[in-house]
Amino acid sequence: xxxxxxxxEVPTVGANLNTWGGDLNANTEKLDDLLGGDQPVTGIDIxxxxxxxxxxxxxxxxxxAFTTVSASGGVTGALTGNVTGNVTGNVTGNxxxxxxxxxxxxxxxxxxxxxxxxIDGSGNVSIATSGGITNDQIIxxxxxxxxxxxxxxxENPGTTFSRGTWARFGNGRVTVGQDSSQSxxxxxxxxxxxxxxxxxxxxxxxxxxxxxxxxxxxxxxPSGWTAVQNNxxxxxxxxxxxxxxWSTSYSKYEGDDxxxxxxxxxxxxxxxxxxxx
Numbered sequence: 001x002x003x004x005x006x007x008x009e010v011p012t013v014g015a016n017l018n019t020w021g022g023d024l025n026a027n028t029e030k031l032d033d034l035l036g037g038d039q040p041v042t043g044i045d046i047x048x049x050x051x052x053x054x055x056x057x058x059x060x061x062x063x064x065a066f067t068t069v070s071a072s073g074g075v076t077g078a079l080t081g082n083v084t085g086n087v088t089g090n091v092t093g094n095x096x097x098x099x100x101x102x103x104x105x106x107x108x109x110x111x112x113x114x115x116x117x118x119i120d121g122s123g124n125v126s127i128a129t130s131g132g133i134t135n136d137q138i139i140x141x142x143x144x145x146x147x148x149x150x151x152x153x154x155e156n157p158g159t160t161f162s163r164g165t166w167a168r169f170g171n172g173r174v175t176v177g178q179d180s181s182q183s184x185x186x187x188x189x190x191x192x193x194x195x196x197x198x199x200x201x202x203x204x205x206x207x208x209x210x211x212x213x214x215x216x217x218x219x220x221x222p223s224g225w226t227a228v229q230n231n232x233x234x235x236x237x238x239x240x241x242x243x244x245x246w247s248t249s250y251s252k253y254e255g256d257d258x259x260x261x262x263x264x265x266x267x268x269x270x271x272x273x274x275x276x277x
Contacts, residue, residue, distance in 0.1 A: 005043055006030060139163040140277070148175075149272045157272050169273035174266065196259035 001010045008030060009023040033039040056064075061077075069075070074089065106124040119125050139161045143149060148169060149157050157166045173193075179185040184192050 006034065006039075135161075136163050143274055145274050145276060147274050149274065150269045151272075152269055154270055157274070164274050165276035166272045167275050169271050171271075174264070193262075195262060197262045198257065198259040 001012075002008060003010065008027045011020045011023045030039070034041055078093075101121055105119070105121060107119075108124070108126045140163070143157070143161075143164065145164075149166070151157070151160075153160075158164050172195075173191065176185055178188060184190070
């Protein structure tokens, strides 16, 4: 009869010494194989003692439950569960979920944010630059070369901001947005228009001046006429002479041929254009 787990031969009671001796020798060899590592050991519950100088799970890894783990050579593989206490050494891999560090760390940002830094959780992090963003950098961001600047003071913006080269721009002119559909406004920096304009004959409303002459009495003036000469208006009396002797003719030219005002409502400011850094 053999044992269940390791098939040790149980000597038969009453058997001769040779049988007993053979069974004991066979069991001794099997025990030697188990203790020597030649055969797998199963079903053992170790509740005391220690295991030193050998690998656990070297050939067939499995699960383990520990209250304390001290690994001087590192821990390889996935770690499932909570880790309480200090971890000394490098931790490589990703955490599927995380809450926060035991000690919160502060990140301070100073100046222009360029470059990079590393965070190892050992202390607070301060990111510094070479002096931070300067007033000159702010001016260059807000007023790049080519921009316009309007103000109610006459001082050159190069003096006001201590930055850049500026020139007066568009003196005596208003600005208009670029419009590719209109030839007058399709080119950047294009100028046009005039402060005054003299009307041409074609631009004048159609009209004529008529002078009324003669007549036997004022009561017989044609309807609509109240003066003898230089009347302007349609009236009811055309050219020629009527039955009462009234006649008309065109008067002399009137007007000085002067240009009329062409200004829109405006307010005067100082306008500058930045031409260089």
